[in-house]
Amino acid sequence: MTVEVKHQPSRGRIALTGDGSGGPDQVADLAELCRSIAELARTSTRPPRRIRLEHLGTAVEVEWDEASAPVTDPRAAPDPAPESEPADGTHHVCAPMIGTFFHAPEPGAPPFVAVGDTVIPGQPIGILEVMKMMSPVEADIAGRVVEILAADGAAVEFQQRLIAVEPA
Structure with a gap:
């Protein structure tokens, strides 16, 4: 080709x-x-x-x-603007791209996380399907899940909040 x-x-x-x-x-x-x-x-x-x-x-x-x-050169990239966090200190794990967000690895399986679970950085919290490709969405902070914001199977936008985490 x-x-x-x-x-x-x-x-x-x-x-x-x-x-x-x-x-x-x-x-x-x-x-x-x-x-x-x-x-x-x-x-x-x-x-x-x-x-x-x-x-x-x-x-x-x-x-x-x-x-x-x-x-094209990561050294030339400006620092991303910090997302405003709520006054209560809750952190939000956001969608890295547009797609369909799933709570579990497959239908009928238990969800990756639930309210009250403790997460660590790099831990999968869901899956994002984009053009039939499945990509894990990972926690970027350690803490306790206080709210699931995106419904299972919901279409999500770039940087849409998926879960709320109370930092450890």
């Missing part, structure tokens, strides 16, 4: 185009391309404004608004 990469940071756009003549490896290439796009979107400081995929013509476009173009 021939792939041409164009990067136009002034418009916050990355486009991939190819000749579509990949033969038997084309399905594997498409799957890898989808994984790469999902990872690119996941590592950006903001979600892309638009993602376009085309299968046989092999065209992929990921586009950000000018103000939300991804930062």
